Amino acid sequence: MGTTREWLEVLFVGGLWGGGIALLPKRNEGPVLLTPKGRILDRVNSVLASLLFGILVVFHFRQAFHWPLAFVTLALTGGIIVVGWLVRSELRRSHSAGNPEVGSNQS
Numbered sequence: 206m207g208t209t210r211e212w213l214e215v216l217f218v219g220g221l222w223g224g225g226i227a228l229l230p231k232r233n234e235g236p237v238l239l240t241p242k243g244r245i246l247d248r249v250n251s252v253l254a255s256l257l258f259g260i261l262v263v264f265h266f267r268q269a270f271h272w273p274l275a276f277v278t279l280a281l282t283g284g285i286i287v288v289g290w291l292v293r294s295e296l297r298r299s300h301s302a303g304n305p306e307v308g309s310n311q312s
Contacts, residue, residue, distance in 0.1 A: 257282065
């Protein structure tokens with residue numbers, strides 16, 4: 206399952222990657238981020254993706270899918286998919302509620 210040092214490396218690498226993504230320009234723009242629920246879901250998705258990235262870097266792709274680490278890797282992947290689906294449904298719900306800023310193509 207990994208040592209404490211490896212899991213701290215996962216948190217460190219994932220934190221660096223997630224922090225870098227958060228600092229990218231236009232990161233805070235987007236129609237789904239106009240709703241509080243959309244902002245929370247976006248942050249949860251970023252945290253899950255950062256952890257998955259850290260696991261894949263520290264444990265390498267091959268080890269990340271061996272017993273018992275495979276459960277953690279697959280759970281993170283499933284969580285990213287579920288949260289992504291929730292973000293899309295929030296975007297549709299906000300768009301159908303008549304919010305003019307949400308869902309428009311502003312570039």
